[in-house]
Amino acid sequence: MSPSAQIVEEFLSSHPPRISPGIPEIIAYCQSQGIQVFLVSGGFHQIIDPIAAMLGIPSNHVFANRILYNAAGSYAGFDPTCFTSRSGGKREAVQHLRATRGLQRVVMVGDGATDAEAKAPGGADVFVGYGGVVRRPAVEARADWYITDLRDLLAALQRA
Structure with missing residues (x-):
């Protein structure tokens, strides 16, 4: 895959982000309670940053990959410094x-x-698996809690 800057822009223009129901409410609730929300994704900043902005997640709370382009806008690789x-x-x-x-x-x-x-050690304390879009048995097996409806997570947060 070698997407140019123009191809990425065209893709973003013709494919608006789709956000799973419940995510905006969870993020808004967490932020209203002083809970910091971060978006850590294997996707690319060019695609993830607009979604984060829609959700009110600050750009310095987003960790994703970054596509690099040369001066002409052609694909030049990816940023290996991204986690x-x-x-x-x-x-x-x-x-x-x-x-x-x-x-x-x-x-x-x-x-x-x-x-x-x-x-893994030193990482997250709890992993909540989400299968509302695609159910993955391997992810479900590793989750501390597995949900298919984000409203369940929001309800748990509100009870805590």
Whole structure:
């Protein structure tokens, strides 16, 4: 895959972000309670940043890969300094957040194997698996709690 800057822009223009029902409410609730929300993704900033902005997540709370372009806008590779550009990167991002933000407890919510990997030693304390879009048995097996409806997570947060 070698997407030019123009191809990425055209894709973003013709494919507006789709956000799973319940995510905006969870993020708004957490933020109203002083809970910091971070977006850690194996996707690319060029795609993830607009979603984070829609959800009110500050850009310095987003950890994702970055596509690099040359001066003409052609694909030049990816930024290898991004945590999620390598295996185990989501755990590294969590470790970084603990060290730089003083986080005591970290809950990772995600739908993939790399989200589950974030619960390795020094990483997330709890992994909530999400299967509302695609149910993945391997992710479900590794989750501390597995949900298919984000309203269940919001209800649990509101009870806590």
